[in-house]
Amino acid sequence: MDTKEMIKINQLNKSFGDLHVLKGIDMTVYESDVVCLIGASGSGKSTLLRCLNFLEKKDNGNIIIKGKEVDPNTDNLNKIREKVGMVFQHFNLFPHKTVLENIIEAPIMVKGVDKEEAISKAKQLLSKVGLEDKLDVYPNKLSGGQKQRVAIARALAMEPEIMLFDEPTSALDPELVGEVLATMKELAEEGMTMVVVTHEMDFAKEVADWIVYMHDGKIVERGNPEQFFSNPKEERTQEFLKTTILK
Amino acid sequence: MERKEVATLPSFSHFIQTLIETKSVFLKAMLLTIELTVVSILIGIVIGLFFALLKISKIKVLEFISDAYVYLVRGTPLIVQIFILYFGISGIFLLPDFWAASLALALHNGAYISEILRGSIQAVDKGQMEAGRSLGMTKVLTLRRVILPQAFRRALPPLGNQFIIGLKDSSLAAFISMNELFNVATTLGSNNFDEMTYLLIVAIYYLVLVALLTFVVNRFESKLAVSDR
Ligand SMILES: Nc1ncnc2c1ncn2[C@@H]1O[C@H](COP(=O)(O)OP(=O)(O)O)[C@@H](O)[C@H]1O
Ligand SMILES: [Mg+2]
Numbered sequence: 001m002d003t004k005e006m007i008k009i010n011q012l013n014k015s016f017g018d019l020h021v022l023k024g025i026d027m028t029v030y031e032s033d034v035v036c037l038i039g040a041s042g043s044g045k046s047t048l049l050r051c052l053n054f055l056e057k058k059d060n061g062n063i064i065i066k067g068k069e070v071d072p073n074t075d076n077l078n079k080i081r082e083k084v085g086m087v088f089q090h091f092n093l094f095p096h097k098t099v100l101e102n103i104i105e106a107p108i109m110v111k112g113v114d115k116e117e118a119i120s121k122a123k124q125l126l127s128k129v130g131l132e133d134k135l136d137v138y139p140n141k142l143s144g145g146q147k148q149r150v151a152i153a154r155a156l157a158m159e160p161e162i163m164l165f166d167e168p169t170s171a172l173d174p175e176l177v178g179e180v181l182a183t184m185k186e187l188a189e190e191g192m193t194m195v196v197v198t199h200e201m202d203f204a205k206e207v208a209d210w211i212v213y214m215h216d217g218k219i220v221e222r223g224n225p226e227q228f229f230s231n232p233k234e235e236r237t238q239e240f241l242k243t244t245i246l247k
Numbered sequence: 248m249e250r251k252e253v254a255t256l257p258s259f260s261h262f263i264q265t266l267i268e269t270k271s272v273f274l275k276a277m278l279l280t281i282e283l284t285v286v287s288i289l290i291g292i293v294i295g296l297f298f299a300l301l302k303i304s305k306i307k308v309l310e311f312i313s314d315a316y317v318y319l320v321r322g323t324p325l326i327v328q329i330f331i332l333y334f335g336i337s338g339i340f341l342l343p344d345f346w347a348a349s350l351a352l353a354l355h356n357g358a359y360i361s362e363i364l365r366g367s368i369q370a371v372d373k374g375q376m377e378a379g380r381s382l383g384m385t386k387v388l389t390l391r392r393v394i395l396p397q398a399f400r401r402a403l404p405p406l407g408n409q410f411i412i413g414l415k416d417s418s419l420a421a422f423i424s425m426n427e428l429f430n431v432a433t434t435l436g437s438n439n440f441d442e443m444t445y446l447l448i449v450a451i452y453y454l455v456l457v458a459l460l461t462f463v464v465n466r467f468e469s470k471l472a473v474s475d476r
Contacts, residue, residue, distance in 0.1 A: 053381055055377055055380060055381065078380075078383045078384070078385055079383070081380060081381055081382070081383045082382075082383035084381075085381070085382075086377075086381035088374060088377070088378065088381075090374055092372070092374035092375060092377060092378035093378070094375065094378070094393055095397065096396050096397055096400065105382070105384075105392065105393075106379075106382035106383060106384055109384060109388060109392060110382065110383045110384055110388070111383075154382070155381075155382070158382055158383060
């Protein structure tokens, strides 16, 4: 098999106090795959995603990134996070920095990239997400869709090999969802490995290679989009799809 | 029973005349007041930031140290702190009066500033730290580049207020023989048997200083507010 395993997790468990949130998750993400993670609110999707870049600390289980098991106690997590970009529901842009400053911050401060080089890379990324004219604008001047595209550009500036998206369009007005999904789709087509938590079923159908359905801290069902949406095996999945498609 | 002496208000022309006549000695005293205030506020910010960071460190011992410091400072009068520092420290090693006064004022201001900064750091959205971390930035780097600039901006109005309090509190340095504004006013007043005139004059100086300080803080605030416009 010549497709690389970018992420592999075995029997991942995570609790918040008495609340057992992730109950033995197994999952593999191959290079250039787009995995859409769906499930009801509170099922543990965000927690799983956050465990993948170690914003949350697992209780037990293994997380293997590019063939190397990560030990949060001894490994340099910052180095790993450089390779794993993350896009948040609420953008989390730095409000005191311009669009350009948002994008060049980490490359310069973390990777020690030369400023000129960081700027020219940022401009490239901004034109890629269609915002080359917003260079010197502060985030509060942008629409939600524009903010999220800047956030994507900011993550890409670190040249990650994996991108995680946590409901990237859930905070957007409906008319702004499309522009962000289009950017993500383009990224997928370029071969980026992506794990996307989303409620956008049309996007999942069209772009995902794999759908993973979570319920109550467990993966209930997974499959390719065609099989998953037209012929779900599990009763829980069928119920979930009925309620979400009605929405 | 001893009766309190009744001070009468000076006539306007007498007040103005005295104001003009004493301006060089008061300006010199004002310079010392400014020095005391600026030095104690600058050191106070460093101390305040230090204890604010201890407080948010999530390390119990450090939190306790920060709490204890704030409690001690808030729980005792400033004049007591100044005397303890002045006589206490001077007994251990030689500290110029100016630095004893500045340090006492700084330690005092620092407690209030640490409370202001702690509040404003905690008010910064949690997502900011996560965004920094997710980009591979360390906690310290994110704190320095992302959290603190936002926290300072948020803290500026209450800090400005604390600076004004610090300016006025510097008058207590008079009690350890600093020849700042208040000391000069009371000394001249009693020498000339004309306390009220000199108290009114020194009030004018404080009002001017507060106006200046307010102006500077406001300028700073609007300069930093670019991203909110
Ligand atoms: N930091 C936290 N502390 C305590 N409970 C949490 C925390 N984060 C998430 N939870 C709880 O874990 C469960 C799963 O949350 P989450 O992963 O955000 O679900 P989803 O993203 O699928 O909506 C929820 O019950 C949530 O309340
Ligand atoms: Mg979530």
